[in-house]
Amino acid sequence: MKPSLVLKMGQQLTMTPQLQQAIRLLQLSTLDLQQEIQEALDSNPMLEREEDGDDFSHADPMAEAADQNGEGPSASQTSSDNLYEEPTHNADNLEEGDWGERIPSELPVDTAWEDIYQTSASSLPSNDDDDWDFTTRTSSGVSLQSHLLWQLNLAPMSDTDRLIATTLIDCINDQGYLEESLEEVLESLDPELDVELDEIEVVLHRIQQFEPAGIGARNLSECLLLQLRQLPEQTAWLEQAKQLVSNYLDVLGNRDYSLLMRRMKLKEDELRQVIELVQSLNPRPGSQIEASEPEYVVPDxxxxxxxxxxxxxxxxxxxxxxxxxxxxxxxxxxxxxxxxxxxxxxxxxxxxxxxxxxxxxxxxxxxxxxxxxxxxxxxxxxxxxxxxxxxxxxxxxxxxxxxxxxxxxxxxxxxxxxxxxxxxxxxFSSHVSTAEGGECSSTAIRAIIKKLVAAENPKKPLSDSKIAGLLEAQGIQVARRTIAKYRESLGIAPSSERKRL
Structure with a gap:
């Protein structure tokens, strides 16, 4: 075989730059699209934003002709359309703060421009204005560590204790718990400081008195106990709640209420009030300090x-x-x-x-x-x-x-x-067949499951098999594994964990 030239004709689909741009704009969110439009306005002088007060009935006929014929007016013609007569101002009628004041040829010696004329800073509302909120306009998200360090700067302590406190604060995670043990913190400090383990624990107790309540705890039991200690002493069932989180937190997690009543020697109504007090606490105190700025959804x-x-x-x-x-x-x-x-x-x-x-x-x-x-x-x-x-x-x-x-x-x-x-x-959602031959949306099934769980008996919560039976009675045939998948997607715990008094 020897090489030869062959002429072939065919069709090939190619994406033009305009089509690529249209597809890219189509998949952008509203916020990304606004940023893209702003970049286009900054880079292309031919684009401008259409304002609400613009009157298009008096459009420039020269521009329309240029748009059709590709020829525009001269620079002198265009600039003449923009001429206007500046209104005259009487200096005697000028109010205080008016920008139309007369400007002398020279300023007095040793003076600044702000001493004589208004600047942009003078346009800020005064402190007496109730509508002006400086914090909401200038504040940004604060991290948990910076919030704790701010409180540390206000606490009187020695330089060594302050160094220990700074190290402990660095070891606190976003949930508010101390990730490192005290022994590991001691190893990370300089041996020349001659710090003992008891000193680190004393400084930790100081940090645990900071806000938010429960910060710096080493486990869930200590976190809840710290919050209970900051409640008023006259709080109802406070001592029983301390006893519960200190000794029987694992029993509470297993929902073994009969064992709790026997060990704590409480009746059912009394135990319910103790559990309600414990459930009012925050198991993740660090989450109260939001470091990131809120993101808002703009509907399209x-x-x-x-x-x-x-x-x-x-x-x-x-x-x-x-x-x-x-x-x-x-x-x-x-x-x-x-x-x-x-x-x-x-x-x-x-x-x-x-x-x-x-x-x-x-x-x-x-x-x-x-x-x-x-x-x-x-x-x-x-x-x-x-x-x-x-x-x-x-x-x-x-x-x-x-x-x-x-x-x-x-x-x-x-x-x-x-x-x-x-x-x-x-x-958009998938479908599940019904007994009558129709179809039911998976979103609708999730809503029905949520409704059934909300109306269930707290002492005897519905199992996945029982929910599947109730749906089958309504003509919706769903497997138990599918019910479990939908329940987990809704954030609903299993029946063993939903048991209440």
């Missing part, structure tokens, strides 16, 4: 009911509106091939494609959200128990798109409904 779609009809609309406040800057677009000339004109033409094309991709994203999101609402009207009217089975393929067929597109649209997109804010993927 708003669903509301009007005249017995469910209406779907985009959240306009979360979707910035963009347009092409008419003035800059008017500078583009079709016949000019200079570097500046080529740059502006490319920027104009990118701006148009970016706006088109945003419109395509919003249109696709509206189509998918409308079909979801159409399928899940029962959920909107009656709740989780009326949720219908729904998969990506059903929506893809309804809107005429691929399942991968539906998956991108429903990821990190949220819908605001009268029942709360839900991610679009929440409305």
């Amino acid at each position: 779609v708003i669903v509301r009911k009007h005249n017995d009809r469910w209406l779907v609309e985009l959240n306009q406040e979360a979707m910035p509106r963009l347009r092409v800057n008419a003035q800059y677009a008017g500078f583009v000339k079709r016949a000019d091939s200079s570097a500046d004109n080529t740059f502006m033409r490319n920027q104009l094309q990118e701006a148009r494609w970016f706006i088109k991709s945003l419109l395509s994203r919003n249109e696709t999101l509206m189509k998918v959200a409308t079909q979801i609402v159409e399928h899940q009207r029962g959920f909107l009217d009656h709740g989780d128990e009326a949720m219908k089975p729904l998969v990506l393929h059903d929506i893809a067929e309804a809107v005429g798109m691929h399942e991968s597109t539906i998956s991108r649209v429903t990821t990190q997109k949220y819908m605001h409904t009268p029942r709360g804010i839900y991610e679009l993927k929440y409305f």
Whole structure:
């Protein structure tokens, strides 16, 4: 065989940069999309944000002509449209703090600009303003260690004890427990300090008096006991609660209430009140100090009911509106091939494609959200128990798109409904066959399980087999293992751990 040249014709699907941009925008969340739009506004001079007060009925005709013919007005023509007459101010009528005050040619010697004229700092509200809250506008998340170190700086102690306390605070985890033993803390200190184990334990007791209550404990029993010691002495059943967490915490964990009543010599009602006091404590005191800033969910779609009809609309406040800057677009000339004109033409094309991709994203999101609402009207009217089975393929067929597109649209997109804010993927669930030959959504089954557990007898909680029997009586055939899986996904403990007095 010898090499030869062969001419072949064929078709190949390639993704253009515009299509890649549209797909990327489609899978972005609202917060990521806002950041992407801001980056586009900063990098492309042809893009500008459309404000609510803009009047488009008086659009620049020169810009429209430039948009159609590719030729814009000269710089002198464009700048003449922006001329305005500055209003005159009477110096005698100026109020205190007005920015229109006259500026002399020179300032007095040894003076600063802030001494004579207003600055941005003067626009801050005064301390007498009740609406001004400095903390809420300037505070940030505080870690547990920094919170404890702040209290340590206020506590009087020697330099050696302060060093020991700092080491102990570093060994406290986010839940508020001391991870290292006192012996390990002693080994980590400098031997020249000549510190003994008793000194470390004394400093630990000082730290355990800090806020939040129960901090620095070495186990759960000590954590609960520290919190009980900070309660008022007249608290009902306080001594019995201390006895319970000190000696019988493992028996309480096994739900062996009869053994507890015998050992503590309490009646059932008395033991119930003691357990209620223990359950009011926080087993993870460190979780009260939140180090990270809260993350807020911005809904993409708003669903509301009007005249017995469910209406779907985009959240306009979360979707910035963009347009092409008419003035800059008017500078583009079709016949000019200079570097500046080529740059502006490319920027104009990118701006148009970016706006088109945003419109395509919003249109696709509206189509998918409308079909979801159409399928899940029962959920909107009656709740989780009326949720219908729904998969990506059903929506893809309804809107005429691929399942991968539906998956991108429903990821990190949220819908605001009268029942709360839900991610679009929440409305998709698998199905289970019923006795009548129909289908029941797994979300509806979880809601039924949650309802059955909430109404069960605390002394005799429902087992997984019993729940499966109750569902079968309703015509829903679910295996016991499936019930256990749904129960665990809901965070519901097994029947042996749900037993109450």
